[in-house]
Amino acid sequence: xxxxxxxxxxxxxxxxxxxxxxxxxxxxxxxxxxxxxxxxxxxxxxxxxxxxxxxxxxxxxxxxxxxxxxxxxxxxxxxxxxxxxxxxxxxxxxxxxxxxxxxxxxxxxxxxxxxxxxxxxxxxxxxxxxxxxxxxxxxxxxxxxxxxxxxxxxxxxxxxxxxxxxxxxxxxxxxxxxxxxxxxxxxxxxxxxxxxxxxxxxxxxxxxxxxxxxxxxxxxxxxxxxxxxxxxxxxxxxxxxxxxxxxxxxxxxxxxxxxxxxxxxxxxxxxxxxxxxxxxxxxxxxxxxxxxxxxxxxxxxxxxxxxxxxxxxxxxxxxxxxxxxxxxxxxxxxxxxxxxxxxxxxxxxxxxxxxxxxxxxxxxxxxxxxxxxxxxxxxxxxxxxxxxx
Numbered sequence: 149x150x151x152x153x154x155x156x157x158x159x160x161x162x163x164x165x166x167x168x169x170x171x172x173x174x175x176x177x178x179x180x181x182x183x184x185x186x187x188x189x190x191x192x193x194x195x196x197x198x199x200x201x202x203x204x205x206x207x208x209x210x211x212x213x214x215x216x217x218x219x220x221x222x223x224x225x226x227x228x229x230x231x232x233x234x235x236x237x238x239x240x241x242x243x244x245x246x247x248x249x250x251x252x253x254x255x256x257x258x259x260x261x262x263x264x265x266x267x268x269x270x271x272x273x274x275x276x277x278x279x280x281x282x283x284x285x286x287x288x289x290x291x292x293x294x295x296x297x298x299x300x301x302x303x304x305x306x307x308x309x310x311x312x313x314x315x316x317x318x319x320x321x322x323x324x325x326x327x328x329x330x331x332x333x334x335x336x337x338x339x340x341x342x343x344x345x346x347x348x349x350x351x352x353x354x355x356x357x358x359x360x361x362x363x364x365x366x367x368x369x370x371x372x373x374x375x376x377x378x379x380x381x382x383x384x385x386x387x388x389x390x391x392x393x394x395x396x397x398x399x400x401x402x403x404x405x406x407x408x409x410x411x412x413x414x415x416x417x418x419x420x421x422x423x424x425x426x427x428x429x430x431x432x433x434x435x436x437x438x439x440x441x442x443x444x445x446x447x448x449x450x451x452x453x454x455x456x457x458x459x460x461x462x463x464x465x466x467x468x469x470x471x472x473x474x475x476x477x478x479x480x481x482x483x484x485x486x487x488x489x490x491x492x493x494x495x496x497x498x499x500x501x502x503x504x505x506x507x508x509x510x511x512x513x514x515x516x517x518x519x520x521x522x523x524x525x526x527x528x529x530x531x532x533x534x535x536x537x
Contacts, residue, residue, distance in 0.1 A: 204530040208518070209518050212465055212467045213513060224383065225454035227452060230379050235373060239337050239340045240363045245358060252350070254351055259344055275331040276334075289313065353371070353372075379446050384427070385432060393422065406453070481495060483511070489529065495508075495509060
């Protein structure tokens with residue numbers, strides 16, 4: 149038993165000696181393995197710029213330019229008719245004729261439809277007959293009053309009889325005035341049987357047809373006419389801009405453009421209306437612009453992009469908007485220096501117009517700003533130009 153235990157201990161010692169001999173050999177670098185560059189303790193981390201023999205990053209840059217940039221307010225607007233009229237019947241009767249086609253242009257005074265005039269022609273003749281009767285009675289009353297006046301002077305009749313004839317004459321004079329008003333009203337009702345367009349415009353859907361009975365008390369309109377030349381666009385601006393709008397409006401008419409989605413040139417107009425109060429629920433001020441709309445590209449109810457130009461800022465420094473990046477510390481740009489390395493700057497941004505950003509401070513005309521490839525850059529990195537494609 150002791151002899152077996154002794155043999156086991158000798159084998160374990162021998163195995164441990166073999167392991168101890170192999171470990172240093174495994175940890176020693178091979179003479180055939182090449183040394184890795186930048187592996188020293190003092191080497192910069194991979195991606196640090198400026199040194200270490202790192203390759204130049206291919207980027208695209210553009211120069212900051214000086215331009216005259218408009219001061220603009222942009223909003224979403226809705227086109228509305230310059231004037232809109234709901235045409236309704238003012239008398240009761242049957243529609244006799246319809247003189248227009250729906251969806252067509254009409255001129256002011258043009259006949260739209262007629263209502264059966266026969267009942268109103270009869271009413272007019274009746275009123276005229278009453279007027280003629282009272283006029284005849286007035287002649288008789290005037291003669292009686294004159295005759296009784298002469299008789300009273302000779303004391304053939306009493307004064308009371310004279311007063312009665314004068315009162316009868318005056319009563320008929322008043323009645324004739326009422327009769328004349330009745331004739332005028334009957335003539336007006338007859339004229340209203342012919343419905344005319346009150347404005348120049350374009351008709352909408354026709355809601356009545358020949359043979360329909362219409363009433364003067366009907367709430368529904370027969371047709372709606374919209375004036376679309378000229379036309380208006382209503383939009384709103386934040387109340388913070390109210391002071392600037394009022395300031396520049398006193399200097400002259402403010403230009404407004406309506407940008408449509410048809411790919412054509414913007415429609416040009418002028419600011420024509422500034423609301424008299426700020427909307428407390430939205431914090432905006434209502435505005436309207438007027439457009440000639442000779443080509444009728446603008447249509448009531450249409451949504452458009454509105455650009456209100458207040459002034460033109462001269463000699464503004466602008467860069468492409470894609471040069472401006474956003475980070476935890478705010479917005480920044482990479483500027484290419486003369487030694488083909490980049491530095492990070494945090495300019496003061498004024499505003500963005502389309503694809504250009506206006507710089508208030510921090511950049512000058514001619515500065516080269518990186519517009520593509522920023523994700524591979526760190527301050528001090530070397531760069532090289534590449535095609536914009």
